[in-house]
Amino acid sequence: MYQDMMKDVQEKMKPFNDAVEINKATAEKLVALHTEYVSDLFNSGVNQMKALTEVKAPKDALELQMSYFKELDAKLTNVAEQEIAAMVEAKEKLTVLAEQSMSDLSEAPALQEVTQMFQAAQAKVQETTEAMTAAAKPAEKPAAKTARKASAA
Incomplete structure (x- = not known):
């Protein structure tokens, strides 16, 4: 009996566990992308500094920096697209x-039973409300009936 109950619990928790696995896999993928990007960013920054130390003309330094930033932009765009x-x-x-x-939930027999019980309870409340409303109406007095008949004639 315990095994059946545990199997039932595991079965009911499967969607939740699947969602956790999806989120875990996505987080791992994003962390790997970020790790790779930060590592590449660091390495390219070091290489850029080495290249800039060897440049003699300001124009060459400017072109090297422009090239570096374009490459950096392309890498960042690529990582962002992969993240998305x-x-x-x-x-x-x-x-x-x-x-x-x-x-699956809407097809569950237990939910259908609960829905039927809820509908039966609603019907009972409606009946009780109608009965209470009818009982709360004041009864007509016989003298009022006689007065109406006389005025109608």
């Missing part, structure tokens, strides 16, 4: 997982 792609992929996977979970 990773995030979009994770979002799509999580959306599919959420839709599947909601579909």
Whole structure:
């Protein structure tokens, strides 16, 4: 019985565990991208400084810096595109997982039973409300009935 209960819990927690795995994989991918970018940024900065120390003319230094910044911009753009792609992929996977979970939930027998119980409770409340409303109406007095008949005639 314990094994059945644990199996049931694991089955019910599967969507949550899948979401955790998707987020974990995405975080690992983003950390790897950032680590690679920072390492490359550091190395290219060191190489740029070495190259600048060897330059004699200011015009050459300016061209070297322009080239460096264009290369840096291209690398940053590439990393940003990869980050966005990773995030979009994770979002799509999580959306599919959420839709599947909601579909499974709406088909669950327990939910259908709860829905039926809720509808029965609503009907009972409606009946009780109508009965209380009817009981709260003042009863007509016989003299009022007689007065209405006389005025109608």
